[in-house]
Amino acid sequence: MSKSISKSTLTQLITLSILIVLVVVLSILAPEFLTYNNMMNVLRQVTFVIITGSAATMLMITGHMDLSVGSLLALSGVVFAVCAMNDIPLFLAGLLGVGVGFAFGVLNGILVTKLKVTHVIATLGSMYVARGLSYIVTDGKSINAGLPRGFDSIGRKMIGTIPIAVIIAVLVLLIFFFLESKTVFGKYAFAIGGNKNAATLSGIKSNRLVLSIYTLVGTMAGLSGVIMASRLGAGDPNVGNGFEFDCIVAIVLGGTSVAGGSGSVIGMAIGALIVGFLSNGLNLLGVGTFYQTVFKGVILVGAVLLDSLIKKKLK
Numbered sequence: 001m002s003k004s005i006s007k008s009t010l011t012q013l014i015t016l017s018i019l020i021v022l023v024v025v026l027s028i029l030a031p032e033f034l035t036y037n038n039m040m041n042v043l044r045q046v047t048f049v050i051i052t053g054s055a056a057t058m059l060m061i062t063g064h065m066d067l068s069v070g071s072l073l074a075l076s077g078v079v080f081a082v083c084a085m086n087d088i089p090l091f092l093a094g095l096l097g098v099g100v101g102f103a104f105g106v107l108n109g110i111l112v113t114k115l116k117v118t119h120v121i122a123t124l125g126s127m128y129v130a131r132g133l134s135y136i137v138t139d140g141k142s143i144n145a146g147l148p149r150g151f152d153s154i155g156r157k158m159i160g161t162i163p164i165a166v167i168i169a170v171l172v173l174l175i176f177f178f179l180e181s182k183t184v185f186g187k188y189a190f191a192i193g194g195n196k197n198a199a200t201l202s203g204i205k206s207n208r209l210v211l212s213i214y215t216l217v218g219t220m221a222g223l224s225g226v227i228m229a230s231r232l233g234a235g236d237p238n239v240g241n242g243f244e245f246d247c248i249v250a251i252v253l254g255g256t257s258v259a260g261g262s263g264s265v266i267g268m269a270i271g272a273l274i275v276g277f278l279s280n281g282l283n284l285l286g287v288g289t290f291y292q293t294v295f296k297g298v299i300l301v302g303a304v305l306l307d308s309l310i311k312k313k314l315k
Contacts, residue, residue: 010310011254011255011264011267011306011307011310012254012255012264012266012267012270014306015253015254015255015267015270015271015274016270018274019270019273019274019277022274022277022278022281023277026277026280026281026284029281029285030281030284030285032284033280033281033284036161038280038284040163040166041280042273042276042277042280043163043166043276044163044165044166044231045276045279045280046169046250046272046273046275046276047163047165047166047168047169047224047227048073048224048227048228048243049243049246049247049250049272049275049276050169050172050173050250050268050269050272051168051169051172051220051223051224051227052069052073052217052220052221052224052243052247053247053250053251053265053268053269053272054172054173054175054176054177054220054265054268054269055176055213055216055217055219055220056069056217056220056247056248056251056268057176057180057251057254057256057263057264057265057267057268058176058179058180058186058189058213058216058217058265059210059213059214059216059217060193060251060256060257060258060260060263061180061189061190061193061256061260061261061262061263062189062192062193062196062209062210062213062260063192063193063196063259063260063261064112064119064210064213064214064260065119065120065123065248065258066108066119066123066214066217066218066221066244067120067123067124067126067127067244068104068108068123068124068126068127068130068218068221068244069217069218069221069224069240069243069244069247070127070131070240070241070242070243070244070245071126071127071128071129071130071131071134071240072100072101072104072105072126072130072218072221072222072225072240073101073221073222073224073225073228073239073240073243074130074131074134074225074236074237074238074239074240075100075101075104075130075131075133075134075137075225075237076097076098076100076101076221076222076223076224076225076226076229077097077225077226077228077229077232077235077236077239078134078137078138078143078225078229078235078236078237079093079096079097079100079137079235080093080094080096080097080225080226080229080230080235081143081144081147081151081229081234081235082137082138082143082235083096083097084147084148084151085143085145085146085147085148087148090148090150090151090153094154094226097222097225097226097229098219098222098223098225098226099222100222100225101218101219101220101221101222101223101225102215102218102219102222103218104126104130104218104221104222105214105215105216105217105218105219105221105222106211106214106215106218107126107218108122108123108126108214108217108218109210109211109212109213109214109215110211111125111126112210112211112214113207113208113210113211113214114207114211127244131237134237135237137237138235138237140237141237142234142235142236142237142238143234143235143236144233144234144235147233147234151229151230151233152230152231152233153230154168154226154227154230155227155228155229155230155231155232155233156230156231156233165227165231168223168227172220172223173265173266173269176265177265177266180264180265185209185212188204188206188209189209189213190261190262191204192204192206192209192210192260193257193259193260193261193262193263194260194261195261225239225240228240245296246272246275246296248300249271249275249296249299249300249303250268250269250271250272250274250275251263251268251271252271252300252303252304252307253267253270253271253274253275253299253300253303254266254267254268254269254270254271254272255267255271255307256268257307258304258307271303274299275296275299278292278295278299279292282295
C-alpha cells in the first residue's frame with residue numbers, strides 16, 4: 001500500500017508541475033488566457049469531466065471502465081428537457097434525468113458483476129443503447145422550444161462570481177475524495193483493483209462494491225447531462241460524443257492506473273484542468289480542433305508511459 005501511495009503522490013506532483021508550467025506558458029503566449037471570463041469558461045468546460053470523472057476514477061481504481069458515460073450524458077439531458085417541456089416541475093424533471101443515468105449504472109453493474117460480461121463490451125453496448133434512445137426520444141433533433149423559465153438556471157446561473165455548476169463539481173469532487181481516502185469503501189476499491197481474488201478471499205464483497213461504483217458513475221453522468229442541458233438551454237442528442245475519452249484522459253493523466261489498484265480523484269481533477277487549459281489555450285492561439293484531438297491522443301499515451309515508468313522506478 002505504501003508504494004501505491006508513493007506512486008500516487010509522485011504522479012500528482014508531476015501533473016501539478018505540468019499544469020503550472022502550462023498555465024505560465026499559455027499566459028505568455030496568449031495575454032487573454034488569464035482573464036476572469038476565460039478562466040470561468042475553462043472551469044465550466046471541465047465541470048462535466050470532474051463530476052463524472054470523480055466516480056469513474058473510483059471505478060478505474062477497481063480495474064474497471066465505463067465507456068457509456070457520453071451517451072448517458074446525452075440521454076439524461078434529453079429526458080430532462082422532454083420532462084420540463086411537458087410541464088413536469090424542473091426539480092422532478094432533473095431527478096428523472098439523473099435517474100436515467102442511475103438506471104443505466106445499475107444495468108452496467110449487473111452486466112459486469114452478475115452476468116460476467118466484460119466491462120468494455122457491457123458499457124460499449126450501453127453506450128449504443130443510450131445514444132440510440134436519445135435519438136429516438138428527440139427524433140434526432142435538439143429540443144429547445146417550449147422549455148420553461150428557469151430551465152437554464154443550474155447550468156448558467158452564478159452564486160456571487162462563481163457558476164453554480166462549478167460549485168457542484170467542487171462538492172462532488174470533495175465527496176469522492178472523502179470516499180476514496182477516508183472510508184472503507186475507498187480502501188476496498190483499492191484492494192479489489194490490486195488483487196480481486198485476494199480481496200474476495202479476505203471477505204470483501206467485490207461484486208457488490210463494483211456494482212455500487214457503476215451505479216455512482218451512471219448517476220454522475222446523469223447529473224452532468226442535466227447540467228449540460230441546462231447550460232445549452234436544450235436537450236441535444238448529439239452532445240457527449242467523445243466525452244468518455246475526455247474522462248479517461250483526465251483520469252489516466254491524473255495517475256490512475258488502467259490496470260487498477262492506484263489512483264486519485266484529485267489527480268483526475270488536475271488532469272482535467274490540464275486538458276481544459278490546453279484546449280482553451282490552443283483555441284486562443286488559433287490551433288484547429290483536429291490538431292487538438294491529436295494532442296489529446298499524445299497526452300493519453302504519454303500518461304500511460306509515465307505511469308509505467310513510475311511503477312518501474314518504485315519497484
